[in-house]
Amino acid sequence: MNQKKSKFLVSCLIFGYAFLYIPIFLLIIYSFNYSPLLPVWGGFSTRWYTRLLESPEVWSATALSLQIAFISATVATVFGTLAGLALARLGRFRGKTVFTGMISAPLVMPEVITGLSLLLLFITLWQLTGWPEQRGMMTITIAHITFAMAYVAVIVQSRLAGTNQALEEAAMDLGAKPLRVLTDITIPMLAPGMMAGWLLAFTLSLDDLIIASFVSGPGSTTLPMLIYSRIRLGLKPDINALATILIVSVAIGVLVAGWIMLRQQKQRALLANQ
Amino acid sequence: MAASDQSLKRWYSKFTNVVHRNLRSLIVGIPFVWLLLFFLVPFFIVLKLSFAESIIASPPFTSLLDWSGGGFPEISINKDNYLYLIEDDLYLRTYLNSLKIAITCTIICLLIGYPMAYGIVRTQGTWRYILLLLIILPFWTSFLLRVYAWMGILADQGTINDILLYLGFIDKPIKLLYKPIAVYIGIVYTYLPFMILPLYANMEKLDSSLREAAMDLGANPVSTFFTVTLPMTLPGIIAGSLLVFIPATGEFVVPDLLGGGNVLMIGRLLSSEFNANHDWPLASAIAVVLLIVLVLPMMLYHRVQASQANS
Numbered sequence: 001m002n003q004k005k006s007k008f009l010v011s012c013l014i015f016g017y018a019f020l021y022i023p024i025f026l027l028i029i030y031s032f033n034y035s036p037l038l039p040v041w042g043g044f045s046t047r048w049y050t051r052l053l054e055s056p057e058v059w060s061a062t063a064l065s066l067q068i069a070f071i072s073a074t075v076a077t078v079f080g081t082l083a084g085l086a087l088a089r090l091g092r093f094r095g096k097t098v099f100t101g102m103i104s105a106p107l108v109m110p111e112v113i114t115g116l117s118l119l120l121l122f123i124t125l126w127q128l129t130g131w132p133e134q135r136g137m138m139t140i141t142i143a144h145i146t147f148a149m150a151y152v153a154v155i156v157q158s159r160l161a162g163t164n165q166a167l168e169e170a171a172m173d174l175g176a177k178p179l180r181v182l183t184d185i186t187i188p189m190l191a192p193g194m195m196a197g198w199l200l201a202f203t204l205s206l207d208d209l210i211i212a213s214f215v216s217g218p219g220s221t222t223l224p225m226l227i228y229s230r231i232r233l234g235l236k237p238d239i240n241a242l243a244t245i246l247i248v249s250v251a252i253g254v255l256v257a258g259w260i261m262l263r264q265q266k267q268r269a270l271l272a273n274q
Numbered sequence: 275m276a277a278s279d280q281s282l283k284r285w286y287s288k289f290t291n292v293v294h295r296n297l298r299s300l301i302v303g304i305p306f307v308w309l310l311l312f313f314l315v316p317f318f319i320v321l322k323l324s325f326a327e328s329i330i331a332s333p334p335f336t337s338l339l340d341w342s343g344g345g346f347p348e349i350s351i352n353k354d355n356y357l358y359l360i361e362d363d364l365y366l367r368t369y370l371n372s373l374k375i376a377i378t379c380t381i382i383c384l385l386i387g388y389p390m391a392y393g394i395v396r397t398q399g400t401w402r403y404i405l406l407l408l409i410i411l412p413f414w415t416s417f418l419l420r421v422y423a424w425m426g427i428l429a430d431q432g433t434i435n436d437i438l439l440y441l442g443f444i445d446k447p448i449k450l451l452y453k454p455i456a457v458y459i460g461i462v463y464t465y466l467p468f469m470i471l472p473l474y475a476n477m478e479k480l481d482s483s484l485r486e487a488a489m490d491l492g493a494n495p496v497s498t499f500f501t502v503t504l505p506m507t508l509p510g511i512i513a514g515s516l517l518v519f520i521p522a523t524g525e526f527v528v529p530d531l532l533g534g535g536n537v538l539m540i541g542r543l544l545s546s547e548f549n550a551n552h553d554w555p556l557a558s559a560i561a562v563v564l565l566i567v568l569v570l571p572m573m574l575y576h577r578v579q580a581s582q583a584n585s
Contacts, residue, residue: 006396008389009392009393009396012386012389012393013390013393013405016386016387016389016390016466017408019386019463019466020408020409020412020463020466020467023423023424023427023463024415024420026423026426026427026433027422027426030426082301082302082304082305083306083309085301086301086302086305086306090298090301090302093298095306098314099309100580101576102306102310102313102314104575104576104579105313105572108516108517108520108521108575109572110520110521110523110524110541110568111524111526112524112526112544112561113524113561113565116320116544116548116557117316117317117319117320118312120316120319120320120554120558121312121316121319123333124319127333142312145308145312146308146313149308149309153305177294178294178297178298179290179293179297182297207416207417209418209527210526210545224416227416227418227419227422231418231422231531232530232531234425235425235426235429239422243419243422243423246415247415247419250414251411254407254410254411255411258403258407262400262403
């Protein structure tokens with residue numbers, strides 16, 4: 001590699017990472033600002049954290065969001081894994097074109113369209129069957145399952161594409177029934193991918209503002225909906241405190257997971273060399 | 275309780291038999307039916323509603339089928355919503371402005387993201403892993419809060435104005451927040467990782483011997499880049515660009531929080547027709563047209579994804 005190009009690439013990287021991370025650091029720094037007028041520095045203080053933790057709405061919105069995220073991530077992982085299996089292992093089946101389309105479309109579909117269409121579905125269902133009587137946790141959970149399962153399916157499918165089918169075929173040849181092969185061989189092989197899918201589905205659900213606002217009803221305010229209603233009209237220092245807590249906990253989680261995976265990779269590389 | 279134990283066992287073996295016999299259809303069927311009901315059918319309801327009339331009621335729209343005549347229902351299709359979209363030039367201007375913003379932001383993301391992805395691929399060992407992790411990290415942090423971070427930077431008394439005032443480049447704050455520039459910055463910032471990851475995935479698989487061969491045969495770095503590297507990374511460029519362009523066109527949060535109503539974007543207009551004006555049929559018509567605009571790029575993305583998965 002010639003020296004000039006390398007300098008160019010390094011400066012691109014420095015600029016790019018600064019662009020990605022400086023706003024986040026500023027957000028964190030200002031959460032410790034005493035002044036309620038946000039951009040003006042008024043000395044170090046943790047009073048916004050105290051105020052945040054004393055707010056009952058923040059606690060109830062967090063509880064609701066966590067419940068929805070947990071249930072929808074779990075169901076989305078099951079459905080998404082089935083969908084990924086269908087795409088990667090079942091060859092051709094009737095309606096496969098429609099099926100693959102329905103799996104890849106939610107990944108890029110503008111959220112306003114998904115939200116609007118799901119709300120209209122729930123209203124139509126209610127008119128026809130009387131269910132769902134009111135919109136809230138249940139309807140948000142269904143909406144989140146629907147878009148998160150597409151992400152899980154894509155992760156599972158790419159995992160399966162990367163593994164060979166020899167083990168499954170051997171088990172079949174030895175007389176194992178298909179369900180046994182699935183539960184004893186394919187699923188354990190897929191476990192890391194399903195775990196990654198679950199975590200992604202969980203974060204996507206915890207993050208979603210637009211779809212939840214469309215399909216939610218009175219009394220069901222998720223955490224992003226609460227944050228949005230507060231920051232719409234300007235900067236709020238207690239939201240900076242909330243953002244700091246959320247971002248730092250996610251960052252620690254991702255970095256720890258990354259570190260563990262890196263160590264495993266290195267160990268495997270060591271074993272392979274011996 | 276031996277009897278119930280027995281029957282439970284019988285039920286269980288019946289159940290596993292059914293599962294065994296229908297394993298294949300269950301694997302396809304469960305996700306298929308779910309997506310059909312909660313993803314595909316809703317679009318047809320949106321389409322249907324876009325031909326209805328807006329009324330003051332709950333829910334605020336007319337039914338297309340009128341059963342009052344007895345016997346055959348009369349179908350009343352109302353094209354006014356679509357005519358309205360054409361007549362009032364606000365809508366056309368908003369669609370065009372959304373496309374302009376999305377295309378510009380996609381190009382900026384590509385210009386920043388391409389050298390970054392290339393730089394990450396050229397980095398060796400643990401550093402490469404850390405750099406990649408730092409690109410993935412924003413995916414896991416709240417989109418809303420990352421947009422919010424820019425509200426503090428772009429505000430009249432925000433970081434940028436503070437720095438410019440301190441350095442003496444300006445003597446009174448310049449307006450950045452609630453201006454088009456804020457929307458451009460916000461979209462580029464939030465969608466940049468979506469550009470970098472597909473580019474990285476594509477470049478990682480590239481065979482560097484081709485580039486070296488071109489260099490050995492006397493091609494200079496610039497022409498090697500344009501004749502060898504760039505064509506080979508085209509699938510990554512297309513995938514990343516679509517992953518930015520499609521959702522950016524319908525973006526709501528960024529124009530709402532950073533544009534403050536001064537920047538016309540279709541996602542925000544749809545939402546305000548729906549929530550503020552309670553005109554559900556018109557909002558549905560806006561959604562249908564947006565989907566028609568985006569269906570080609572979506573199909574292209576689908577094809578790129580499928581060919582990437584097969585290779």
